[in-house]
Amino acid sequence: MIIGIHMSDKQQLQSEVNNDSNRFSSVIDTAFDGIITMNVSQEILLFNHAAENIFGYKAEEIIGKPITMLMPQKFRASHAAYTKQFENSPMQSRDMLSRVMISAMRKDGSDFPIEITISKIKVNGNMEFTAIIRDVSHRIAYIEHLQKQINTDNLTGLKNRNYFDMQLQDMIQKFNRFSEPFCVLMFDLDKFKTINDTYGHLTGDKVIQEFSTTAKLLLREVDLLARYGGEEFVAILPNTQLAGAMETAERIRKRITKIMVLSQKHESITFTVSIGAAEFTKQDDIKTIVSNADEAMYRAKHQGRNRVSD
The missing domain is CATH 3.30.70.270 (Reverse transcriptase/Diguanylate cyclase domain)
Structure with a gap:
């Protein structure tokens, strides 16, 4: 038995797929937080516009490069083990209430504090990790300023x-x-x-x-x-x-x-x-x-x- 799809239905389906893809891309690129995706080899696959503003890299400069380029030197050696541990754990993501504050590194080599959440998902059978990143340097500076005033x-x-x-x-x-x-x-x-x-x-x-x-x-x-x-x-x-x-x-x-x-x-x-x-x-x-x-x-x-x- 042969099942056919009417050409107009096929065009409509393709149109809906394109719309969904455009909607996804629009959400990613207009997000306030940086969004970065990497594979199990720690290669960057996605780098949105907010991430460009946070780290100082253009997407075309950083995609395909190791995620460790965005970390201070002292954290790079241990990152692969941390990624493997997260890959093998039953945890799928860290919720927003458990955001972790760590240090990151901009293109100019300067360290700065970020909050980060990480999730994992399989795409076409391959594990990918997505990080949502927020630059909190202004907030930390303001808190330190208030603490200095208080003390x-x-x-x-x-x-x-x-x-x-x-x-x-x-x-x-x-x-x-x-x-x-x-x-x-x-x-x-x-x-x-x-x-x-x-x-x-x-x-x-x-x-x-x-x-x-x-x-x-x-x-x-x-x-x-x-x-x-x-x-x-x-x-x-x-x-x-x-x-x-x-x-x-x-x-x-x-x-x-x-x-x-x-x-x-x-x-x-x-x-x-x-x-x-x-x-x-x-x-x-x-x-x-x-x-x-x-x-x-x-x-x-x-x-x-x-x-x-x-």
């Missing part, structure tokens, strides 16, 4: 009390796990209200900035100096016992006495700082260590200012 003092550029509290909690955890000693220094600029009242707040700001710059230069890179509030500053000194903290504090105190700040009327102003030092012990917590350093600083004040106390 940074605008006047001095130092970390603020919020960040200090977080770091102090981390130091306490390290102490509890590894018995790593650390100390806290509390600084208070002497007679700062008098400076503000006599020379104005702009001059007071200059004094705070000069102290911040000088004290930070005299601390190690591993130390944290933060503005605690007003004219008060605080520092965490990792791997430091009380004697070492006292030496560091004394070095800062002496250097501060040599600073000269000019007022708005070009008057020469000098200032001093009182410093309290405390070493964390097993009996302490986040409140007591700060309180101990604060009390030591007030003892320095009561002893005549411009000195260090424990």
Whole structure:
């Protein structure tokens, strides 16, 4: 028995196939996210317009080339094994709620963060992998900008009390796990209200900035100096016992006495700082260590200012 297809029906069927193909191509090329397909040999088969914008390659430059060209060097060697593992797994795709953030590499060699989902499908008996990729570098940069604003003092550029509290909690955890000693220094600029009242707040700001710059230069890179509030500053000194903290504090105190700040009327102003030092012990917590350093600083004040106390 011979079954025939009317020519007009055949043309209509072909037209529908062409329409579906055009619709698929249109969706791929206008998608917001990059869409890349590769075979089991890791050769790129499809590279849409968004992928061109993300990676800087034209489709004709990259199709047929290994997918590893889009990865930083350190990830290339392990990618084949990862692909094979995914090919043999029962998982067909990673859903959008489980997007993974990794690093990718543009044509110019620059690394940038992406979110990626991967699915697999057999086409004419051959396995293919399709990745949907989103460039999140702007989002990450914005988040980092917000985090910096949240954790940074605008006047001095130092970390603020919020960040200090977080770091102090981390130091306490390290102490509890590894018995790593650390100390806290509390600084208070002497007679700062008098400076503000006599020379104005702009001059007071200059004094705070000069102290911040000088004290930070005299601390190690591993130390944290933060503005605690007003004219008060605080520092965490990792791997430091009380004697070492006292030496560091004394070095800062002496250097501060040599600073000269000019007022708005070009008057020469000098200032001093009182410093309290405390070493964390097993009996302490986040409140007591700060309180101990604060009390030591007030003892320095009561002893005549411009000195260090424990």
